Amino acid sequence: MRTDLADAQGLNPVTARTSAPDGRRVVPNPRPRPDRDRWLGVAFVAPQVLGVIVLGVVPFLFVIWYSLNEWRPLTGEMEFTGLGNYSRLFADPTFSASVVASLFFSAGVLVLNLVIAISLAVLLNRRMKGITAFRTIFFSPVVVSVVAWSVTWGFLLAPNGGINGALKVLGIDGPSWLADSSTALISLVVVQVFKGVGMNMVLFLAALQSVPEEIREAAQLDGATPWKSFWSITVPMIAPTILLTGILTTIGSLEVFAPVQLLTDGGPGNATNVLPFFLYRTAFVSQQFGYASAIGVVLFAIILALTMLQWTSRRKWVHDEV
Structure with missing residues (x-):
């Protein structure tokens, strides 16, 4: 015109x-200058990328190099041993026990954390009276330091602590939670679960609130029970969040250190000697830095393998890409 x-x-x-x-x-x-915009974006991203490279990639490359050597920091000597540290590692029964303890701990934390977090999120999503206080109670451990949290649980799990005191009132003799090899690792699982369940609860609550109410109402009109509606409608729609929380929980559980050091010191025996704590003792107590570096590389490989396993399995049960 x-x-x-x-x-x-x-x-x-x-x-x-x-x-x-x-x-x-x-x-x-x-006209807009795309080159200027492109370089502006690079300028914003560069500090983060540089930080990852300097604080993450470069140290990890050094760890790989140290794992191929026998390094004596007190004398400054470094002797190349090739794969000697790895051969020694896979023949070490203490390492095998640490792998089993780490995998058991991670599996327990993953299952309990997701089940409790989803259950709490479903309860909070009903918008009942007093929900705000309830939400605050379960989220508060997330903002508490891991040291304070572990020390508090140390008092609760002590032979004459709060939990055994409550059991004694009921006429039950409580076990030595942290001194018995049959209960020590399970106790650490409980401590870790209640420390992080609040964060996953919030993530699941946000996912549940994004599920259209009309779909649930339509399923009820078709005769679906609440349980079937939850499994057939709600779970598939929050599957991306389940995947995300599962990966993050797995990584966090395999990196646990502070509760082990503060509550059990890897004992009794090697019952709670998970890989991060085994690495710490090898490096800073035994002063075997090359051997400890090999432990770190294997721990990284285990975390990467489990993460990739969870990520590749998403095609079977996650119907919405994340």
């Missing part, structure tokens, strides 16, 4: 678009 009007007035369409009614020429806005 603008071009037709310009033709009717005998004007060049281009001139008509860039000229004012009084004949003054209007300078069009300059």
